Amino acid sequence: MRLGLVIDMDTCVGCHACAVACKQWNSSGTLGPLTDYMPYGEDPAGVAFNRIRSYEVGDYPHNKTVNFPMSCMHCDTAECVTVCPTGASYKREEDGIVLVDQDKCMGCNLCAWACPYGARELDEDSGTMKKCTLCVDRIYDEELPPEERQPACVLTCPTHARFFGDFDDSDSKVSRLVRERGGQQSLPELGYNPVNHYLPPRNKARAEQAEAPAMSLQERLRQWVDKAVTR
Numbered sequence: 001m002r003l004g005l006v007i008d009m010d011t012c013v014g015c016h017a018c019a020v021a022c023k024q025w026n027s028s029g030t031l032g033p034l035t036d037y038m039p040y041g042e043d044p045a046g047v048a049f050n051r052i053r054s055y056e057v058g059d060y061p062h063n064k065t066v067n068f069p070m071s072c073m074h075c076d077t078a079e080c081v082t083v084c085p086t087g088a089s090y091k092r093e094e095d096g097i098v099l100v101d102q103d104k105c106m107g108c109n110l111c112a113w114a115c116p117y118g119a120r121e122l123d124e125d126s127g128t129m130k131k132c133t134l135c136v137d138r139i140y141d142e143e144l145p146p147e148e149r150q151p152a153c154v155l156t157c158p159t160h161a162r163f164f165g166d167f168d169d170s171d172s173k174v175s176r177l178v179r180e181r182g183g184q185q186s187l188p189e190l191g192y193n194p195v196n197h198y199l200p201p202r203n204k205a206r207a208e209q210a211e212a213p214a215m216s217l218q219e220r221l222r223q224w225v226d227k228a229v230t231r
Contacts, residue, residue, distance in 0.1 A: 001094065001095045001096065001166050001168050001169075002074075002076070002095070002096040002166060002167040002168045002195050003074070003095045003096055003097055003134055003139075003164070003165070003166055003167075003195070004073075004074050004096070004134070004164075004165075004167055004174065004195030004196045004197070005071075005134075005151070005153075005154070005162060005163065005164055005174075005195075005196045005197075006162070006163040006164075006165075006173075006174045006177050006178060006183060006196070006197050006198075006199060007069050007161060007162055007163075007196070007197075007198050007199065008160075008161040008162070008163075008177075008181075008198075008199040009066070009067065009068065009161075009198055009199060009200060009201050010161075010199060010200070010201040010202050011159045011160065011161040012052075012067045012069060012159065012161040013067065013158075013159055013161075014052050014054050014065065014067035015158065015159075016052055017156050017157060017158055018050055018052075018069060018152075018153035018154075018156060018157055018162060019048060019050045019051060019052060019069075019153075020156075021152040021153055021155070021156035022048070022049050022050040022071075022132070022151075022152055022153050023048055023049075023050075024152070025135060025138065025152035026049060026133070026135075026152075034046065034047040034048065034049075034123070034130070035047050035123050035124065035125040035126070037124070047121045047122075047123050047130055048121065049071055049072070049119075049121065049130070049131055049132040049133075050069060050070075050071040050132065050153055051069070051070055051071070051118075052067055052068070052069045052070070053067070053068040053069075053070055054066070054067050054068070055068065066201075068198075069162075070117055070118065070119070070186075071117075071119055071131075071132040071153075071196075072098060072115075072117070072119040072120075072131045072132035073117055073119065073185075073186065073192070073194030073195060073196045074091075074096055074097055074098045074132075074134065074194070074195045074196065075098070075192035075193055075194045075195065076096070076192070076193035076194075076195065077191065077192050077193055078091050078098050078192065079114040079115065079116075079192060080098065080111035080112075080114050080115050080120065081098065081111075082114070083110045083111060083113075083114045084110065084111055085106075085108065085110065086104045086105065086106055087101070087104055088100050088101045088102075088103075088104035088105035088106070088128075088129070089101075089105075089111050089129075096195060097133065097134050097136055098131070099131075099133055099136065100128070100129050100130060100131060102126070102128050102130075105128040105129050106127075106128075107122055107127040107128050107129060109122060109129070111129055112129065116187055116190055116192075117186065117187070117194075119131055119132065134151050134164070135150070135151040135152050135153075138150070138151065138152065139151065139164075150164045151164055163177060167195055174197070177197075177199060178197050178199075181199040181200070182199070182200060183197035183198060183199050184197060184198055184200065184216065185197055185198075186198065188216075
């Protein structure tokens, strides 16, 4: 079993609902409160597991906003696990979720430096590293209805741009989406084999997409933006 997320960049509107839901659920879950630093000051900051990068491309008035949600990718070959000197970072064999043992973490930051996705967050109050858990305390909660055993970010997305499932199951929703929509990994060239995938914005007819050579996520985005700004 390899649990992970598929994010549809064609329907993500960058509303940050997923980030808010993530913060709320994880502040009340197994990790305890996620620290905020000067939340009402001039320069607020804090621990968050899901961040949305928004990029403005093109020149006004032919510009376009592209939203790119980013969290832990739960890589098959997780470098954050490899570099951890205490064994606090580990990847579960039963479902592939990458977690941090708060009792073993000493906050050395090595995993944060090793992660190319910026998915690790050092909680300055606890002195430990924290990250996306795929809401592991929720997805296995048998007291919840089956349809609610999903990460908080998936449940709250108003445009249904996020999907959760088992990538080892070829018939799962996430596996079918990746096949049918040409889902891509972020930075696959690094060799970490991230589980999470992104669905590129639709910009061609299905026939054209089928005939086109394989392209990276960045190349697909660039092509889509070029078409969007010239219309």
